[in-house]
Amino acid sequence: MKTDHPRDEIVRTLNSAKNVLVATHIHPDGDALGSQIALGNILRSLGKNVFFYGEERVSHLYRFLPGSAEIDSLLPALNGFDCAVALDCGDCNRLGAAMDSLLTVHPFVVIDHHLGHQEFGDLRWIAPERASTGEMVYDLAEALGAELSYEAAYCLYAAIVSDTGSFKYSSTTADTFRIAGELLRKGVKPAEVSGKLFDNFTVKRLNLMRLVLDSLQLYAEDQLAIIAAPREVFIKTGTTQADAETFINYPRSLNTVKVAAFLKETEKGLISVSLRSKGTDYDVAQVAAIFGGGGHRNAAGCKLRDMSIAEVQEKLLARLLPMVSR
Amino acid sequence: MKTDHPRDEIVRTLNSAKNVLVATHIHPDGDALGSQIALGNILRSLGKNVFFYGEERVSHLYRFLPGSAEIDSLLPALNGFDCAVALDCGDCNRLGAAMDSLLTVHPFVVIDHHLGHQEFGDLRWIAPERASTGEMVYDLAEALGAELSYEAAYCLYAAIVSDTGSFKYSSTTADTFRIAGELLRKGVKPAEVSGKLFDNFTVKRLNLMRLVLDSLQLYAEDQLAIIAAPREVFIKTGTTQADAETFINYPRSLNTVKVAAFLKETEKGLISVSLRSKGTDYDVAQVAAIFGGGGHRNAAGCKLRDMSIAEVQEKLLARLLPMVSR
Known part of the structure; x- marks a missing residue:
């Protein structure tokens, strides 16, 4: 049938x-x-x-x-x-x-x-x-x-x-x-x-981008890149999280990078994480799932509550570093 | 037949x-x-x-x-x-x-x-x-x-x-x-x-981009955008002008911008200018021609010798400001 x-x-x-x-x-x-x-x-x-x-x-x-x-x-x-x-x-x-x-x-x-x-x-x-x-x-x-x-x-x-x-x-x-x-x-x-x-950047959004790119941190021989947007940068630039939407593409576009993460403090104590990976070797959906999120192999996300950006970053590093260092 | x-x-x-x-x-x-x-x-x-x-x-x-x-x-x-x-x-x-x-x-x-x-x-x-x-x-x-x-x-x-x-x-x-x-x-x-x-950005190139974006200046109600790369930023980041090739797209992508200029000090006393405009109202090839350069209506360039970035910027503003303020 x-x-x-x-x-x-x-x-x-x-x-x-x-x-x-x-x-x-x-x-x-x-x-x-x-x-x-x-x-x-x-x-x-x-x-x-x-x-x-x-x-x-x-x-x-x-x-x-x-x-x-x-x-x-x-x-x-x-x-x-x-x-x-x-x-x-x-x-x-x-x-x-x-x-x-x-x-x-x-x-x-x-x-x-x-x-x-x-x-x-x-x-x-x-x-x-x-x-x-x-x-x-x-x-x-x-x-x-x-x-x-x-x-x-x-x-x-x-x-x-x-x-x-x-x-x-x-x-x-x-x-x-x-x-x-x-x-x-x-x-x-x-x-x-x-x-x-x-081609829809506002000046405020470009200012946000500059601040977010300033946060770039690289790990594991530049294979893992993390950027972050604490609440202050949204307030300072008069932007919202929607303005930050595609910024994950910057760390992702680095030629050495295999996995990229973007941590956004969308409200106080709520960190929204975007994850990207390249190729078939790095399944970021699995990592997102650990923290209650989901997505695809190369693009996933999750939200963590009652934590600071630094705490979320530490938790993520514990999962992502072994992945890229394999 | x-x-x-x-x-x-x-x-x-x-x-x-x-x-x-x-x-x-x-x-x-x-x-x-x-x-x-x-x-x-x-x-x-x-x-x-x-x-x-x-x-x-x-x-x-x-x-x-x-x-x-x-x-x-x-x-x-x-x-x-x-x-x-x-x-x-x-x-x-x-x-x-x-x-x-x-x-x-x-x-x-x-x-x-x-x-x-x-x-x-x-x-x-x-x-x-x-x-x-x-x-x-x-x-x-x-x-x-x-x-x-x-x-x-x-x-x-x-x-x-x-x-x-x-x-x-x-x-x-x-x-x-x-x-x-x-x-x-x-x-x-x-x-x-x-x-x-x-995805062929090097970390050095991303650093260059951050420094160049920090130079952004806006004029005429954000319709004219200028970015600049003095020689120091290439030296500081270990990059060459080839690394800066597409940066004009950032000021150009601002939604208020009609005309964008990128001033690069490619060697001491030599300023290379890239000009971009949107739509049919702003002919940057005409401006480039004044300074001995050329190109198309929406994308043109010129080189100025024996001048500082500040001097070139002043000369450009004198031509570009009336254009966008019309």
Whole structure:
């Protein structure tokens, strides 16, 4: 007996739904927002009513995404929805403060590409082999027989470019390129989207970058790099953690570096850790998992509470140093 | 009557050739070297004898390309060749010192994607609509009925990624993505190639970047940005001006900035100025021309002698401030 692809049941569910709430994870990145907005746009093109939920106001970094202004932090009455979809969200806690309310909507559909997904919701399509949730939404649009609008294509292209570091990460597949090519046929201009995603530094953000780069520490013959952003640097520069999003790429881009870590003190006593590695020998998702986090082999993260940056750094070094020194 | 695609005659020529010299332009970049090595590899797979000519030793930045060690700066007896191919070379002068000798080989085939190509050679396929010469070599391999080796695919992928800034430039097309996808099917790993091309920051270079970014000055409501690298910062960090090559992109990437300038003291009393602008309103080539330099509307440069950085900055401000304040 041939088993349904998990996507097929989701397609049937979305086809029969009338009022759909579309959500993503807190502190959303380009893949999260691009996928969320694109799916909502696609569902609307099929005649559905769509509500875009987001706990926070969309970061200035992503306000260029067409439709981002519709993301609303005021949760409406949830009994009006006959379906909710969480995109790019590997763990229900990442739905944020409204998690419990959101999960009262049924069927609750989960579409995600994170490895080590913490299963939740009623219907799940989890594809860790995909480079981005954006690619999965593209497939879903095809399976739904929806014609992608320019705006949806734009958001999906931004999602894919964001989560592959402009096709540089190992998650990039022939399928990623196939979809990117199809999105260009919808009128998306690669240089325009890349310009918005990558040439969007504010002066405040450049100041933050300078301070964060000043924190660079190298270990194990420069194979392990750590940068840190204590709360003071955000306060001093008038920035938020969203401004620091891609800074991990600087230590990562050092030619000797195998593993890079970025420690951000996002609130007092809460340290958010981003981990990156190169190649197949260093699985940072395993390290993140030790501290209750998750992610992919080459890109993972975790949060540690009631600790200083120095304490978190010590804990991380105890795990990462043996890894790179093997 | 259907006219032949210029490629078709080149295919016939290469099919009947036995001994082929493959060349590219001087100071070759990733597209030049990737295309050159890949075409030679393809021709060898078809049983041809191939000689790879290059005036200079391959830069350390590109020695990771499989086959790059075969590029030879010693020109052999040219009467043994029944075909020569110049790749990515928009002007015969860019063939370098051996130009006159190389052009004695007939038929001389030219394959290039540069706009404003200075025509030379016997058979030309010039396609300025293509993002890279690497894409053209991919098409040629198909037309020749050659099976691409992993090494050739690797070199073509590097060529494409180099000349599109990892698919960020406006030259990137759906065709670029189609070919990139096909190259992955040959076993190319995107992260490996991108890592070699882009993750080549040395710690010294990152230190230089920090010092240069510390020099940032903003004018005219943050529309004009200037950074500077006096000789001391190169000495202090043990770097050369080649290490500073892309730093102009940081002030340029500021969202308020319309015009950016980078002043480098490359030797005592010699200030090299890089200028960048965004959009069509600010022609930095005009400003560079005032100081004896040149370039394009959005990217230009000039050199000023017997002046300090402060003096050059004053002269530049006198020209750039009225421009952005208009």
